[in-house]
Structure formats: structure tokens, C-alpha cells
Amino acid sequence: MTMTSTGPTVDPDQQALGEPWWLTVRSARRVLVMASTITSAKRLWDVAGLLHGDTRVQLEFTVPPSVFNGGTAQMLAARGVPVLPWERAAAQRFDLAVTTTFEHMDEVNAPVAVFSPGAGRDSIGRPGRGRDSLSAGMPVPAAVALGHERELTLLEQDCPEALPVADVVGDPCYDRITAGVGLRDRYRAALGLAPGHKMVVVTSTWHQNSLLGSAAEVVERLSRELRAGYRVALLMHPNIWAAHGSYQMRAWYGSWIARGVVLVPPEADWQPILAAADFVIGDHGAVTLYASALGVPVLLGSFPADDVEPEGAAAVLGRIAPRIVPDIPLAEQLERAAAEFDAAAMARVADLITSEPGGFARHARRLLYRLLGLGQPEAPAWLSPARPPARLDALRSAA
The missing domain is CATH 3.40.50 (Rossmann fold)
Incomplete structure (x- = not known):
């Protein structure tokens, strides 16, 4: 009796390239x-x-x-x-x-x-x-x-x-954040913010010269001083989570969490949370720079001026954004920042992020298909705005 194999025929050239032979498409x-x-x-x-x-x-x-x-x-x-x-x-x-x-x-x-x-x-x-x-x-x-x-x-x-x-090719985060500005109210509702709530987003890049590495007392003060009418969310660079672990974050900053500060987990989408902010307090990191495109006051909790490029966007932000100081109540500092906010100056910072606003999808897809040696699909390239986030309470429990 002759047995006939019903298994797939493997292309030797495909196998030599390491390509999976079992794929349907x-x-x-x-x-x-x-x-x-x-x-x-x-x-x-x-x-x-x-x-x-x-x-x-x-x-x-x-x-x-x-x-x-x-x-x-x-x-x-x-x-x-x-x-x-x-x-x-x-x-x-x-x-x-x-x-x-x-x-x-x-x-x-x-x-x-x-x-x-x-x-x-x-x-x-x-x-x-x-x-x-x-x-x-x-x-x-x-x-x-x-x-x-x-x-x-x-x-x-x-x-x-x-x-x-x-x-x-431009910047996808800038394009996605600016596309989501019109969805701000939707993002705030998804986060569970009441109409009267003021959302303070604190952002820290990684390394010892970051806000968390050099000025963690700013978050400590926020957790103690801002109560009724304020919600505080902390966006930490994923490298911080990767280096120390979520257990250590909770162990170190459990008192902040107990007072209502939301430590946004690293896998969460930070963009709609940033877009929902009334105030952003940050450092020289990229997320603080992206906040310059939102049209809200940006304050600096720390800023290592000697560690940023003198003509870069961070340096320009460092010259115009107010610093958090230790001897004035934080609510008063936020109110002053709002009263003195210069939207045009902040927009000039945002202009240094990308010279192709709204163009990343179009330019990056062109680049990819050129490198692949393929013609582009007929449908236009686009980036969708960020999806509505989870409620702050859910993010708080997930961290």
C-alpha cells in the first residue's frame, strides 16, 4: 500500500531564508x-x-x-x-x-x-x-x-x-496628540473627571537628572497640597518601570497613591491622558515637549539646563516655562501659570518638534514602501487619534 503525504510542500528557497513554511498567506x-x-x-x-x-x-x-x-x-x-x-x-x-x-x-x-x-x-x-x-x-x-x-x-x-x-518624515506622537485636541472633553469624560476637576499631569523622563530622579518632592507636595477639585496623574518613562519594577514603584510611592495620585502603568496610552490635562508639570523629557502642543500651561518641576542641547526644543521650553519653587503653595503657582500663560511662545516650542505637522503618516509610508520596493496602496495614509483612556481609578489600580 502506497502512502500519500497530505502535508505541505516546503519550498527549499523559502526554508533557506528562514521563512515560516506554515503560513497560510x-x-x-x-x-x-x-x-x-x-x-x-x-x-x-x-x-x-x-x-x-x-x-x-x-x-x-x-x-x-x-x-x-x-x-x-x-x-x-x-x-x-x-x-x-x-x-x-x-x-x-x-x-x-x-x-x-x-x-x-x-x-x-x-x-x-x-x-x-x-x-x-x-x-x-x-x-x-x-x-x-x-x-x-x-x-x-x-x-x-x-x-x-x-x-x-x-x-x-x-x-x-x-x-x-x-x-x-515628521512626528507621529505630535500628529496624534494634535489630532486628539478636539477630543479633549471625550478623554476627560473617559477618565472620570467631573466638569469642575482640574487635571494635573506630571511627567518624568528617566535618569537621575529627571523630575523623579532629582525632584520627587514636587510629586510629594502635589499629593499633599492638591486635594479638592484636582486630580493628579504621573506619567513615568517606561524605562523607570523597567529598571525598578512595578512592585518597587508601589513600595516607594504608596503614600502618593493613597492620597490619590495615579501612577499610570507603562503599557497604558499616555497621549489621551496628556491631552486631558489642565496643567502639565515636567522636565526636559519628550512628553513635556509634546505638552507644548496642547495650549495649556507647562511648568518645570526640574530642568537640567546643562544637559540639554542649547538650541534644541527642550532648551527653548526651559527659557519660557515657569519653575516650581518650594516656598509658594502649588495651587497658587498653577493659578499664576494660567494667568501668565503665553500660548504663542509655547506654540513656538511645539514648532521645533516637527517641520511636517500632520504629515508623518504620508511621509513615513512613502519611505517604507520605497525601501520595500512596492507601490503604495491607493487608500490615503493616516494616523487615528488616540482612543479614549481607561478611568483614572482603573489606571490607579493597574499600576
Whole structure:
């Protein structure tokens, strides 16, 4: 009796490339999304979204090694993403890889497009500025996607060999935040804010010169001084959560939580929470810069002036935003900031984030399809506004 196999026929060329033979839809191109941290994963989610709906493109996600990658694979899995182990990803061939860092760029078998992870001059690492830098001897990526035209001049100064592959595409967070300004009331209702509530959003980047690292007493004061009529939410950079863990955050800041401060968990979408703010208190980090596009007062709880680029957006913000001071009640400082708020000056800060406002989807999709060697879909590229957030009480219990 002759047995006939009913299993799939494996294409030897496909198998040699490491392509999964078991897939039902065989796409023309494979794109590797290198999400090394939660911050990177959120940024690249917008990039990957520009390829949605095109069955010619198979998206695959991996989490490269990083001291800050804790929780990244879990966040992707919660969104239905099967995560390809890094060792397998590095052993396979892809038609394109997208990332927000130069680290591990030379370890993948694919042309690499590097997108900036946030706002400001230092969003793309520069030579000699740490592990995210494009250092001597490292291959130049296939593309470097920038947010603002002025960054081309900076790139020419710092890394001229990358200038021919640089492309100004704009900033997805800026576009999504500004698109959501009209949804502010909807976001506030979703958060559970009453009409009379004043929402104070505190934002801290990571490292010891951040607000949380150098001026945590600001949040302590907010938790004690702002009670009736105020709600306080703390947006901490995901690297803080990854480095210390949610247990330690609750252990250190349990008294803040008990007084009503909401420690927004790292996997939550911070953009609609920021858009719901009446006041933002921050530092030199990207989220504070994005707040400049909201048309609300921005105050600085800390600001390491010596650690920011003198002509960058953060430096401009540092010159116009009022500082939190220790000897005046915080409610009084917030009221003064509102009374003296200069919307035009703050808008000039926002102008330094992107020179292509509203254009990220269009420009970034053009770049991606050029690198893939495919024609773009007929439907226009777009970024949807952020979805309404969970209630503050739910976010508070999730942290």
C-alpha cells in the first residue's frame, strides 16, 4: 500500500531564508519590527500601522536585548502580537527592519530604517553619546527618519555619512496628540473627571537628572497640597518601570497613591491622558515637549539646563516655562501659570518638534514602501487619534 503525504510542500528557497513554511498567506515582503523597549514598541506601533491592510507585507515583531526591555514582550502579546525570539530573528532574512535605535542594527540580515524614539534633538543617538549612537565602523542604515528639517543640519555636523539616507518624515506622537485636541472633553469624560476637576499631569523622563530622579518632592507636595477639585496623574518613562519594577514603584510611592495620585502603568496610552490635562508639570523629557502642543500651561518641576542641547526644543521650553519653587503653595503657582500663560511662545516650542505637522503618516509610508520596493496602496495614509483612556481609578489600580 502506497502512502500519500497530505502535508505541505516546503519550498527549499523559502526554508533557506528562514521563512515560516506554515503560513497560510505568503506575503511578498517581510518586515521585522525591532521593539527593544516599551517606548520603542509604542513608537513602532504607529510605523507598523502604516502597513496594515496590505497582504503583500508580513509584519513580525522581536524584542532585542536591552536592560529596559522588561514588559515589552508582554505588552505586545496583550495586543495579539506573536513575538519572534531575538535569536531566531537575527538568524533570518527580512526585506526591511524598523527600529528606534542604532543598537543591534548590524546584527540583523535586512536593510534597516531608524525612526526617532521621541521629540527633540537627542531623539536620534549621536556618535559618542552612548549605546544608541551611530558609532565608527557601524554600517550606515538604509534610512534615518527625522522629525524636523533642522535635524538635517545637526546630522551633517555629527554624522555626515548618514546624511544621504536621512529623510524628514515628521512626528507621529505630535500628529496624534494634535489630532486628539478636539477630543479633549471625550478623554476627560473617559477618565472620570467631573466638569469642575482640574487635571494635573506630571511627567518624568528617566535618569537621575529627571523630575523623579532629582525632584520627587514636587510629586510629594502635589499629593499633599492638591486635594479638592484636582486630580493628579504621573506619567513615568517606561524605562523607570523597567529598571525598578512595578512592585518597587508601589513600595516607594504608596503614600502618593493613597492620597490619590495615579501612577499610570507603562503599557497604558499616555497621549489621551496628556491631552486631558489642565496643567502639565515636567522636565526636559519628550512628553513635556509634546505638552507644548496642547495650549495649556507647562511648568518645570526640574530642568537640567546643562544637559540639554542649547538650541534644541527642550532648551527653548526651559527659557519660557515657569519653575516650581518650594516656598509658594502649588495651587497658587498653577493659578499664576494660567494667568501668565503665553500660548504663542509655547506654540513656538511645539514648532521645533516637527517641520511636517500632520504629515508623518504620508511621509513615513512613502519611505517604507520605497525601501520595500512596492507601490503604495491607493487608500490615503493616516494616523487615528488616540482612543479614549481607561478611568483614572482603573489606571490607579493597574499600576
